[in-house]
Each structure stands twice: as C-alpha cells, then as structure tokens.
Amino acid sequence: MNTAAEGDNIVLIGFMGAGKSTVGVELAELTGFSLLDVDQRIVECCGRQIAEIFAQEGEELFRQCETEALHALQAVRRSIVATGGGIVGRQENWELMRRLGPVVYLRCSWPVLRQRLEDASGRPLADGGDWQQVEALWRRRLPLYELADLCVEADQGTPGEIARRILLQLGRGEAQ
Numbered sequence: 001m002n003t004a005a006e007g008d009n010i011v012l013i014g015f016m017g018a019g020k021s022t023v024g025v026e027l028a029e030l031t032g033f034s035l036l037d038v039d040q041r042i043v044e045c046c047g048r049q050i051a052e053i054f055a056q057e058g059e060e061l062f063r064q065c066e067t068e069a070l071h072a073l074q075a076v077r078r079s080i081v082a083t084g085g086g087i088v089g090r091q092e093n094w095e096l097m098r099r100l101g102p103v104v105y106l107r108c109s110w111p112v113l114r115q116r117l118e119d120a121s122g123r124p125l126a127d128g129g130d131w132q133q134v135e136a137l138w139r140r141r142l143p144l145y146e147l148a149d150l151c152v153e154a155d156q157g158t159p160g161e162i163a164r165r166i167l168l169q170l171g172r173g174e175a176q
C-alpha cells in the first residue's frame, strides 16, 4: 500500500466499464476532493473526442497524450484521478500514477464489463462488436491491473457503496 501519498490523491484504474468515472464522482463527494478525468483532460487539450483522436492519429498518439496528461497532473492535490482503461500499459504511467497517490483497481468480471460495454458507446476499442477481441484485451491487461496498491471488487454495489468500500480499505475515515 502506498501510504506516503495518502491524503493527497486517489487514482482509479480498471478496464473500460469498470465504473472509474461514476465511482470517482462518489469518491469526490465523500472526500471533498476534486474529480479529474485523464480522458477529459486529453479531450480538452486536443480539442477532439477520444474516438476522433484514435481515428485520425492512431492509438500510439493517444497513448502519448495519456502519458503527457499524467505529467501535467503531477502538481494536483486532494483529487480523485479517474484514468482510461489502457493507462496501465506503460511503465512510465505507473511511476506517474504512484506519485499522485494510492492506485486503486476497480476489479470487475468479464460478463459484467461486457454487459456495461454493450449498453455504452464512444469507446474506440470496444465499439467494433468483436467481443472476443475485447475480452482478449481485458485478459492481457488483468495482470497489470493487479499491480495496483489496492484491488476493490466492483462487480456489485452502487457507485456510492464501492466508493465507501475503497475509503474503508484505504483506512480513511471519510466513509464512516
């Protein structure tokens, strides 16, 4: 557990559909922290939606923007940082995330993720309808997500309940 940075930020990681943004809203509410979304930062910085960046520039440039967005966030304090599902792929991103605060993985099973992704759109890596490919991506990333400082079960419960679970497991009083 990364205790040195506790009290500063909390970083949320997990696959697409794990609920990083919705749980992030609840965590921000419970802690009084600001909610910062890395994808949102990229959209603001590039003036384009994520799907457009993927389509026009390719994934590699998006990944570069992701790392740059993490660099740009290094001075933030008292924030919940919601990340994109692929942020775990670069070692540099891990160093940047860990400097921000404890990295918390929202752990979901594939059936739950698939259901949520079927109901949602706007994600270039999940919009093709090739679920075998998306599941394979999830499987490849699983060992990376498990490197988080804290892994929290996120299949069940409302975003508020999951947020409370996180604070409890981080040993933070705000949840009580």
Ligand code: S3P
Pocket: 014, 015, 016, 017, 020, 039, 050, 083, 084, 085, 086, 087, 122, 123, 124, 125
């Ligand atoms: C991605 C996840 C997305 C977004 C981009 C790539 C991924 O974020 O960063 O579409 O590689 O898993 P969410 O996890 O918030 O959907």
